[in-house]
Structure formats: structure tokens, C-alpha cells
Amino acid sequence: MGAGTSCCKKDEIVEVSNVIHQNHHEEVPDPIPELGLESPGTEEGKSVEPFEEFPRESFDLTQLQPRLSVDPMLLRGISLRKSLRKLGRIWMTKPSQLTATDHQVLSEASVKVDRFDVFISHTWETSAKLKIWALTLQTGWRCIVVSWLVFNLLAAFLSINAFLPYLNPYWFTNAYWTGWVVISPWMRIAGILSFVVGLAVAAYWPNWPRSDLAFVDVVSIDQADPSMTQRGVYGLGGFLALSRELMVLWSPPLFTRLWCVFELAAFRKANPNGKIVLAPLYVEVLVGLILLWLLFMQLLHFVLYNFFPLSQIFVFLGLLPILLCIHQARKTFGEKRQLLANLRKFDLSLASCSNDFDRRFIYAGIRAWYGSYEAFTEYVRGPVFLELVSPLLSFQVPLRYWVLIGLFEMSSLLEFTVAFIRGGAPIEMVLSQLLASVLSQILWRLLAMQLVFFLCDRCSLSGFCCVDLLVSFGIWLLVVAFLFGSFQLSGFAEANGLAFSAASALLASVASFLAFGGCSCLKQRLSPKGGSFRPNDSPVLGESQGPKRGSSKPDDSPALGENQA
Numbered sequence: 001m002g003a004g005t006s007c008c009k010k011d012e013i014v015e016v017s018n019v020i021h022q023n024h025h026e027e028v029p030d031p032i033p034e035l036g037l038e039s040p041g042t043e044e045g046k047s048v049e050p051f052e053e054f055p056r057e058s059f060d061l062t063q064l065q066p067r068l069s070v071d072p073m074l075l076r077g078i079s080l081r082k083s084l085r086k087l088g089r090i091w092m093t094k095p096s097q098l099t100a101t102d103h104q105v106l107s108e109a110s111v112k113v114d115r116f117d118v119f120i121s122h123t124w125e126t127s128a129k130l131k132i133w134a135l136t137l138q139t140g141w142r143c144i145v146v147s148w149l150v151f152n153l154l155a156a157f158l159s160i161n162a163f164l165p166y167l168n169p170y171w172f173t174n175a176y177w178t179g180w181v182v183i184s185p186w187m188r189i190a191g192i193l194s195f196v197v198g199l200a201v202a203a204y205w206p207n208w209p210r211s212d213l214a215f216v217d218v219v220s221i222d223q224a225d226p227s228m229t230q231r232g233v234y235g236l237g238g239f240l241a242l243s244r245e246l247m248v249l250w251s252p253p254l255f256t257r258l259w260c261v262f263e264l265a266a267f268r269k270a271n272p273n274g275k276i277v278l279a280p281l282y283v284e285v286l287v288g289l290i291l292l293w294l295l296f297m298q299l300l301h302f303v304l305y306n307f308f309p310l311s312q313i314f315v316f317l318g319l320l321p322i323l324l325c326i327h328q329a330r331k332t333f334g335e336k337r338q339l340l341a342n343l344r345k346f347d348l349s350l351a352s353c354s355n356d357f358d359r360r361f362i363y364a365g366i367r368a369w370y371g372s373y374e375a376f377t378e379y380v381r382g383p384v385f386l387e388l389v390s391p392l393l394s395f396q397v398p399l400r401y402w403v404l405i406g407l408f409e410m411s412s413l414l415e416f417t418v419a420f421i422r423g424g425a426p427i428e429m430v431l432s433q434l435l436a437s438v439l440s441q442i443l444w445r446l447l448a449m450q451l452v453f454f455l456c457d458r459c460s461l462s463g464f465c466c467v468d469l470l471v472s473f474g475i476w477l478l479v480v481a482f483l484f485g486s487f488q489l490s491g492f493a494e495a496n497g498l499a500f501s502a503a504s505a506l507l508a509s510v511a512s513f514l515a516f517g518g519c520s521c522l523k524q525r526l527s528p529k530g531g532s533f534r535p536n537d538s539p540v541l542g543e544s545q546g547p548k549r550g551s552s553k554p555d556d557s558p559a560l561g562e563n564q565a
Contacts, residue, residue, distance in 0.1 A: 068270040070238025074231060077113040078219045080212040081139050084203040088132035094124045095218050103224040110219045119215040119243035121263045126251040126281065134249065134284035139212065140202020141400045147198035148191065148407045152414065155190035159418045174495055181423045183415060185302055191411020192295065215239050236263065237365065241270035250280040252335060255343055258353035262362045265376060269369040278388045282332045287401045289325045290449060291408060296321055298412045319480050326452060327472040334460035336392065343389055346380045348373050395457045405449070406442050413438045428498050436494035436501035443508035444486035448479050450515050
């Protein structure tokens, strides 16, 4: 869990240098020394005093090696949405910095549970704001969609029926219709407000369509009582065994923390029916950059169109911020590639831990579950890497985020549709505008964003400033040319009637289907075996069969280690 009192408290309190073996390809961690024995009759649920007060030789390895069971009295959870309330206060304060008031708030926020829907694996070294933003989008996108529908339907109804004032009337004429059209900013404003309100109330959205009861270390482990904190930390394997899903909030420091590696090892062994979800935080960062750029574009376009109608060429200036987004995206993709390379060359001895006892405790569990340190290292480099990380090699924004981006952009484009309806344009004209200048334009712009991601992923930062700036500028020029061409195509189609507009929408739809992997998804659905690559077709660690594809489930073969603790 990174560096916190809960799962990784020690990593946060003490600043130490990373434990690094210079010849890590030849050296392996030292064996766990035999620890002193206590009476074997120790009760499993008995409270454990803070280990600092015990002499080291008094520990019983059989009692303190990581368990895959936990005292039911320790089971406390919180709704993932509830953890985001009050601006994500729970995520803002590191466990080592909690006050008495914070302890009271955490105690009131958690509830007794029997199991967890999701176990959140993260590190406190990662920015709390990034985690709050990512979790808000992941859990609240449905709320944003509903909010968008409500606000935009209301704005359209009020605008069409002249309940709202207009700003800029102009005389519209083409081959099919001539009349007055009034432009107002209400659809644009409704779109912006819908996202603000949706994000604000997402934390209070009902737990639908499924429960989201989560293990969040700072809440689920008692932080006020040191003995209870210790029992929770060293019973982490039991919490993982009772979790349906392990969600890994992936950030650069994550797999450098030994406790985070331990969570992956324990979940794989303790919960063979569980699912591991790798959730890189950079995905939501890039989505946030796109939304900010679209917001800037909408505001700039509104000002220029309504107050400087003869200066439309300056809309070109609105495309300049894309250059900054492109450069930041290339930097982000460079970090992603470094993360993938580090995991592909994973070395257990390089994972840092702030005290020796925790390190020996974790090594004991890994050795018991996987047979040896080398076996676990190869397991991470092999099946874990192929099954969990391979999908990230080709960057894909989840469909739900494309929906949000498309809706945000649609609000401003619908202003003209509403204006035509209010001006009394014939239905053919309204449909033509809707197909060519709304639907087609949204699809072309999403394609442009997909093109940006593709090029930035293939051309991540090289480290040479001048070269990087030139590459970013080249990508920007290509994207601007693409957007300009799509705009001209939509304008031509709208001006030539409903048939051309329908053809334009069809062309944009087919291009989007191909660009967003529609053919691959179709082949996968039609194929009897799903048509997907199975990462464990080749034996790993002497196994004849690896974990099943699609569920992120580990193989429970005895070849990986001993029986479960």
C-alpha cells in the first residue's frame, strides 16, 4: 500500500535509502534467520503488543509469518464513493500525520464488514489529488452522464421556447433555407455545469450497479491504537483473502515499495478466484488534460464567435494549448514505458522497506507461498507481466472516458441545432446540421485525440530538449491539419443537404469503429476461443498451465510453493 501506517506505515515514517544490491542478478535476499519459538498454543485472535516492545528473539515465525486469515473483529471497510466525500479528506492526510480529530473521523467513516468488494493498493508517496481525481472519474462517470442529460435537456427546452435570452442573431442562408438564427451560450454553460455538478455529487451517488465496499488502509486498519495497527498490518494477507478484487492504483513509486509487492503476492496466492485490476493514474491525468483543453476551446470560441465575428481566424489560437497537452502526454507515456521496463526486469531485492523486520516478515510470506524468491521474481516477470501489463503496451482510453469527452464537446455543438429549431428551420435542415456538424464533428475530434495518443505513445520524450520540442510541434501540426480537414468536410456536407450529411456521419462512424479497435473486438467476440492472446500458453516456472486469461487469476499449482498459510 505504499508508505503509510496502515499497510506501509514504516515506509512513510522513516526516511531511509533504498536497499539495493549492486549485483542483483547474482545475489538474492538473505535467507530468513530462524527466530525464537513461543508456546504453540498462542491464540490466533490474541492481541499483539507493539513489536518494538518485544525482544526480537521472542517472535515465533510460525505465528508471525504472513497469514491468509484474519480476526473478524478487525474487518472494517468503507464505500469507495464515501471515501471521496469532503473533497477526499481521507486520502489527503498520510497515516503518520493523523491527529486525534482525524482518528475520530476515520472511526466514524468505517463500518463492520464480512468481505470487501475491492482492496485498494496504492502508495502514500503518490499525490493524493491524483488518486482522488482518478477514483472520482472511475466511480462517478455514470453520475456525470445523468447530470449532463438533465442539464442539457433543460437548457434545450428553455432555449427553444424562448425562456432564455439570446446574444447574437444573424441571417442564415443556404440552398435549402433562409432565416434568422439566434445563438445563445446556454447549451455550452449547461455542459460545463453538468460536469461540475456531476463531479461534486459523484461521491454521494448510490452504489449502483454494484457494491463498492473497499479496503482503504488508513480507514480499515485502526490508526489510533498501536497494537491494533500492528495486528492489522501483519494480518494484511487475511484482508486480501477476503477481497473480491485488487485494484492497483499504478504510479511510478508503487512497485518500488516492498509492502505493495507483498500485496500482489498475497492476493495471488490467497484469492485464486479474485480479479486484479491495474489502474494507471496517468489515464485519468490525460483525460483531465483533454477536458481542460476543451473547456478553453469552448470559452475562446464563444467569445470570438459572439463578439469578434470577423476574427474567426484567431480560433487557430485556441489550438495552441494542444501543443502543451501533446508535450505533457509524451512525457507521461515516457514514464509509462519506464514503468513497464522496470516491471519486466522486476527484482525483489530492489524493493525498498524502511525496517529490517518488515522485510524479513514479507520475505517469509513470499518464500512460503511461492517456494523461493527467484520463483516469485520470475512469476512477476512472466505471467503477471504478460497478463496484467501487456494491455498497457498499446494505450487505450476506456470507453467510459470517451463518452464523457464526447458529451462535453457535444454541448457546444448543440447550440447551433437549438438555434435552428428556435429559428423555425425545416426538419431536413435540422437533421442535416445534427448529422454533419454535431455527430460527425464529435467523432472526428475523438479520432484526432486518439491520433494524439497514438503518436505520443510511439514518440515519447527522448531526453533531448530541442528534438522533443520539434517532435511535439510536428504532432501538433498534423493534428491541426486533421481537425481543419474534418471541419471543412462537415461544412461541405451540411451545405449540400441531408444525403451528404448522412454520408459524412457514416464515414466518421466507420473511421471511428476502425480506429477504436472495433474490428479486434468483433473478431474476439466471433472467435470460439475469444481470439485473444493467452499469456500463459508457454510453461513458466515449470508449470504445464498458467492462470486463466481474462480473470487475472493466479495458478494455484503446488509448483509455485507450499500450501496456503
